Amino acid sequence: MKFQPGLSIFRVSWFFGLLSILLALPAFAKEPWNVSGHENGEFLSTQMQLWQDDTGKRGVNDAYRAFVRGEFSDMPKSDSTGLKAGALWGHVRLRNTSDEARLLHMEYVDHQLIYLDVYQRPWQLEDRSLAVPFSALANISMLAPFEERPVAHHRFVVPVTLAPGEELELLIRYGSADKGFFFPKLRLWSPENLRQVQVSEVGLMMFIGGGLLLMVLVALTVGVATGQRLFFAYSIYAIAKIGMWWTMVGLTHQFLITKDFHWSYMSINGALVIASGIWFSRIFLQSRRYTPKLDYGLLLMMWLAFALVMAAMVHWEGLAVILITILLLMYPLICLGGILRWRQGANEAGVFAIAWGFLAAGLLAQALRDLGFVDHNLINYYWPVVGSFTEMMVIMIAMGMNLANLRRQKDDAEYRYLVQLENRKSELESLVKERTRELEKAKSAAEVEARTDPLTGANNRRSFYRLGASLLRRSIHRDAPFSLLMFDLDHFKAINDTYGHGAGDQALKLFASTLKEEIRETDIFGRIGGEEFALLVAGSDDSVVQTAERLRKKVEQLRLVVDDQEITFTSSVGVAHYGGETTIDDLICRADAALYQAKQSGRNRVVVAADAEGKSLSSVPG
Numbered sequence: 001m002k003f004q005p006g007l008s009i010f011r012v013s014w015f016f017g018l019l020s021i022l023l024a025l026p027a028f029a030k031e032p033w034n035v036s037g038h039e040n041g042e043f044l045s046t047q048m049q050l051w052q053d054d055t056g057k058r059g060v061n062d063a064y065r066a067f068v069r070g071e072f073s074d075m076p077k078s079d080s081t082g083l084k085a086g087a088l089w090g091h092v093r094l095r096n097t098s099d100e101a102r103l104l105h106m107e108y109v110d111h112q113l114i115y116l117d118v119y120q121r122p123w124q125l126e127d128r129s130l131a132v133p134f135s136a137l138a139n140i141s142m143l144a145p146f147e148e149r150p151v152a153h154h155r156f157v158v159p160v161t162l163a164p165g166e167e168l169e170l171l172i173r174y175g176s177a178d179k180g181f182f183f184p185k186l187r188l189w190s191p192e193n194l195r196q197v198q199v200s201e202v203g204l205m206m207f208i209g210g211g212l213l214l215m216v217l218v219a220l221t222v223g224v225a226t227g228q229r230l231f232f233a234y235s236i237y238a239i240a241k242i243g244m245w246w247t248m249v250g251l252t253h254q255f256l257i258t259k260d261f262h263w264s265y266m267s268i269n270g271a272l273v274i275a276s277g278i279w280f281s282r283i284f285l286q287s288r289r290y291t292p293k294l295d296y297g298l299l300l301m302m303w304l305a306f307a308l309v310m311a312a313m314v315h316w317e318g319l320a321v322i323l324i325t326i327l328l329l330m331y332p333l334i335c336l337g338g339i340l341r342w343r344q345g346a347n348e349a350g351v352f353a354i355a356w357g358f359l360a361a362g363l364l365a366q367a368l369r370d371l372g373f374v375d376h377n378l379i380n381y382y383w384p385v386v387g388s389f390t391e392m393m394v395i396m397i398a399m400g401m402n403l404a405n406l407r408r409q410k411d412d413a414e415y416r417y418l419v420q421l422e423n424r425k426s427e428l429e430s431l432v433k434e435r436t437r438e439l440e441k442a443k444s445a446a447e448v449e450a451r452t453d454p455l456t457g458a459n460n461r462r463s464f465y466r467l468g469a470s471l472l473r474r475s476i477h478r479d480a481p482f483s484l485l486m487f488d489l490d491h492f493k494a495i496n497d498t499y500g501h502g503a504g505d506q507a508l509k510l511f512a513s514t515l516k517e518e519i520r521e522t523d524i525f526g527r528i529g530g531e532e533f534a535l536l537v538a539g540s541d542d543s544v545v546q547t548a549e550r551l552r553k554k555v556e557q558l559r560l561v562v563d564d565q566e567i568t569f570t571s572s573v574g575v576a577h578y579g580g581e582t583t584i585d586d587l588i589c590r591a592d593a594a595l596y597q598a599k600q601s602g603r604n605r606v607v608v609a610a611d612a613e614g615k616s617l618s619s620v621p622g
Helices: 005-028 060-068 191-226 229-248 251-256 264-285 292-313 317-330 332-343 347-371 378-407 411-451 461-478 492-499 501-518 541-556 584-600
Strands: 033-035 040-043 049-053 083-096 102-107 115-122 135-141 157-162 167-181 187-189 482-489 524-527 532-538 560-562 565-567 571-577 605-608 618-621
Touching: 040 191, 049 060, 060 083, 060 167, 083 157, 083 317, 102 191, 115 157, 135 157, 157 167, 167 317, 187 191, 191 229, 191 378, 191 411, 229 251, 229 264, 229 378, 264 292, 264 317, 264 332, 264 347, 264 378, 292 317, 292 332, 317 347, 332 347, 347 378, 461 482, 461 524, 461 532, 461 584, 482 492, 482 501, 482 541, 482 584, 492 501, 492 565, 501 524, 501 532, 501 541, 501 560, 532 541, 541 571, 541 605, 571 584, 584 605
Parallel strands: 033 083, 571 605
Antiparallel strands: 040 187, 049 083, 083 167, 102 157, 102 187, 115 135, 115 167, 482 532, 482 571, 524 532, 560 565, 605 618
């Protein structure tokens, strides 16, 4: 057989082309997450793939091309990638297999991230190009005002809405200013489940903060009574801890510094806690006198804490992260000092060592988690927080043991201490009551949000049906007339297509706000669908028709200005008078038929539905 160069080259090219496709296939082999609507903190792990952008400057298109080339890899065995420069990209698919829209909340599990950007597009297996580009779903930054977050949560949360049967492809960018630890395994929640967990978490931090505050008051009281600087040092240490944990978990950004927050505040707070904790420990253990060699290590930790403050102030994130990790790994030195003092005969130092050992273990677990040696979970996430609270309580006991040696000589100071403690207890109870009222207020606001349509402020479909069923029962019981009006914005799709969906949203809001101003407080107004609204009105048939015509004319007079262009729109109205129906759905069907007739008859008119006896529809043209 003769050698055919062209054919051989073709075969080799075909072989390598097939090989490149096979190598890229793993990037597309991951199954999507099937959204159930009842997610309760499940982790996106097996469905997530990652790619490291060392420069931190690659865009979404660059990331997608890397995905197509098969450069994305599976999640690491541990949840943390370790200390990395630049940014990390994640790829995942979400699928809604139900026949109704689903709202999903994706939560970033840690507090150290500075930027979280999420991009979406419909999943297209047959087209891996960028013919359909990615659109920005969320751009969240720790440096931005808290009110700009799409979900009011102390951690980064991204809402994702999937239409019935829709499958989305997401590219997620985890970013830091310089270097940072990334925990790319997102958690999935339904909005209600996330809200319940958030209330519990905030309650826990309130409890811990209140407990630490009580310890501060106790220590200050004892310090004033005894004149010992040990108790003043303890108070400063406890106050620093309150600020640090509120800042670390995101509550400071959410409730206190809502507009000009910066990541450096976390490093500065951490450095202040470490410095004040070492100062307190050196006083308690008298390390300079009894353990001078170990005291040099404690002094080194203080200097590293001051260096951390400076690095944070000049915004050297990479150096700040390295320093805080070194300090966390050095924390067992303080526990060692307690053990040495206990061996020298100071029993209270043994209690101190137990307390500090529990905290040091939690901080060590956090450092190992950040470095990627252990998995992220609720235990090692909250261990340092709970460990700090436990440590302060046990150290309070140790200081009580120290104080017991002086009690026989200070009975009068003890009496004053108890009196002041009771006063501070009352103040704390008032503070707890105030916090409880705030939580109840937040709960009420959440309940209102659950009943209303987020765009227009009208009752949502679920709330409208519930209120309508209640009105139906009352009307049957009292034999009182009422009617249902169905509104539809004429040619609404043309507004969206011509002026954009933003203009369409403004039109919906203007329409809804206008109707809410024109109706009575007893009337029930709700958004049923995209541009469909419903209104339940009590009164005679003639008065209801007059009301419908008045509202139609009011809508006809509305003017909306978008980009210097004036937009006008009208509304078709279908009216159904109550005629013995047993459900709101039956009444809505009649009103919907009248609305359909109004649109078929030329729009911008009121059509009254046929009554129960079968009389024909009547029309009031615009």
